[in-house]
Amino acid sequence: MEKTRAGTRRPASTIVVRPAPGKKTRALVKVGPLTVPAAIGRSGRSILKREGDGATPIASMKLLYGFTGGDHVRFLHSALPMRRIRKDMLWCDQPDDANYNRLVKAPFKPSHEEMRRGDGLYDICLVLDWNVSSRRRHRGSAIFFHLIRPGYEPTAGCIAVSPSDMRRILPLMRKGTTVRVV
DSSP, X not given: OOBOTTSOBOOOSEEEEEEOTTOTTEEEEEETTEEXXXXXXXXXXXXXXXXXXXXXXXXXXXXXEEEEOSTTOOOOOOSSOEEEOOTTXXXXXXXXXXXXXXXXXXXXXXXXXXXXXXXXXXXXXXXXXSSSSSOOTTSOXXXXXXXXXXXXXXXXXXXXXXXXXXXXHGGGOXXXXXXXXX
16 A cells, blocks of 8 residues: 555555464455454465365455445445345355355355345455356355454454454455455
């Protein structure tokens, strides 16, 4: 993140997610000069990501767009395209379904994840291009950059930060920003 002549901050072109010392489920997210703590997958990181393995993929992934949900998320400063989560929004995680790793609409019988959640994790939820633009069965689905559980509990493979840290880094993100997990 660099300052322009007018003093405004320019979006970051790359965000680096590196392991935090001492615990495989924790990471540090670096956006320009900012570094914030994060939680990652319960199995740590993996170069061989598979559906349901609980690992965060070691990869470079573009930010595609985001979702907002919950009644307490009002105005967000972001250059990312953002959509409000509706009750009927689901994300297919059934590898043998034609909609695998896609947003789908309820009612939907195959295995899926609800986008509208009671725990607030997806009140700000950014979609990473892991197995989205070019899908392969069983390579993992719903790899998001979202909000953290209390105590930085591990995710199912996503990257998660606190709401205050998300609000600090969100203005520095845009469609196409690369999130590089090393």
